[in-house]
Amino acid sequence: MKIRQTVLWTCVCLLALHLCGQEEITIRITEGMPMIPVAMPAFQFSETAAQKTDIRDAVYETLWKDLEFSRIFKMVPREHYSYIPRFNANAIHFKDWASIQANILISGQLEVTADDRVIFSFKVYEVASERFIFGRNFGGKKDLARLIAHRAADEMLKHFGEKPLFTSKIVYISESGNDRDVYIMDYDGYRPTRITFSNALDMLPSWSADNEKILYTSYRNLSPELFMFDIYSGKTQLLSSGGSNYAADWSPVADRIVYTSSKHGNAEIYLKDMKTGQEKRLTFNPAIDTSPCWSPNGREIAFTSQRNGTPQIYIMDVEGSNIRRITMEGSYHDSPAWSPDGMRLAFVSRIENRFDIYVYNLKSNEMSKLTENAGRNENPSWSPDGRHLVFSSNRSGRYQLYLVDYDGRNVRQITSSGENKMPKWQKFPK
């Protein structure tokens, strides 16, 4: 659709140019910086590494996919490498790489030791200035090959002024048989690790601000209660008392959480101080109030309320005051997720029994649709850099997790076995 539009506009512009002769053409980029073209020829391998094609491919492909995913870098297609002489790490002809429009060149070297350790070194060059910019060496056990590649990709981000993203994790619920448990995996869907073994229904997990704890709801004691799991100590703590307790969100700036509880009879939003355990009720309404979510500065809370008849998205100050309605059209919105830059709210809207993810721009009051009539799309969660989202969808039958860019591009399925839903991406550590 986008391409067709571009082609159409190009035709219109060309026609206009043709008609008007000297008309000036202005190209305006509305959002984001132009991406940096990167070339990454095949790595050099030691003799042992040459035999371990799985490790080789894991590191190369993971690094390639990470950089391609970033929206910071643009990978120069591999087919273009065949137009120029073969890459030689000892004598780099930068002019060749410039000729295929590469600005950055990555030269990698992979070694696998006798005891199955992977050593990966990479060097990054700027093509125009023919200059070495930086390099790193990583080593680790062979089953950490993907992590090594993610670390290398993070180094690329850091060098270009971005925060590390590719080592970030996603927490989610995976279902196999009657069990629904909490799992953690890499952002790209690999290396899933199960972290709850409750034999009961677990749901709606989320991260603490330091990414060391997981909040989630479990029916293990027969009613939906809120638990906190410490990833490093392995300890689980019960946080709630009575009623249904769910949809917890940890403040990005302080040790406090907001969550939904019906401990006093009706679904209301509560604020809990995680140090003192003190609680404060934020909503006072006989209708349903749920799905609270912090603004990145920790001063406001977006939430869902049915106080005007149907579930709509509202924002309130952290004291519970100054409530204003955000969604004005449609009859069903829920699962708000505040973008890390504070500018946008993603949420789910039900329109004629279709569930799609929308992004509402709080500055321009414009709404855009991220998913298009493909199954039911739910529970959006932003990547820490705000350029991507993860969500669940049953477009392929059972619920699976998908990634999508902030502008609806690059939809990618990242899970495929069993049923997977309710994803939450880590935040940048505070």
Add this chain to the structure above:
Amino acid sequence: MKKLLLVVVALSLILMFNACGKKAAKVAPVQEPTVEKVEEPIAMVEKPVLSEEELFQQKSLEELNKDQILKRINFDFDKYTVREDMKSIMQANANWLLKFASVEVLVEGHCDERGTIEYNIALGEKRAEAARNYLVSLGLNPAKVKIISYGKSKPLVQGVDEETYFQNRRAEFVITKK
């Protein structure tokens, strides 16, 4: 005349006697193996009709719930008020619960899949609460009725049609104590 009648009666009695004796003598030679047919004596006894009370005493919690002594009710799309046509079911449930005052019941609220996970937990809870309030309005002790919501995580039936959705939008009454 009387004497004659007596003679006739006596003669006919003798004749009858003779005939019987002849028949018995005819059957006797057939020597069949004596296989006695054993019949279940209980088959002869009429099954006792158990009263509601006796049934209640006899059955375990699981059996009572499996038999759906308490009937589930359904709700309208996105709504949580007890429908007019469900009120007779609620009355029957309440009558039974009032009869067995020792019973404790858990009202489960459920939703169809056309909602988000978070909102459906709240909606299911509202449905369970509405059902509970209705039972209380019919005279039930509120302390005996607890509620829980499963949102859309425990559908009764699978499917994507209106009938499926209707069946899944429900409140179930689970007996937790006799």
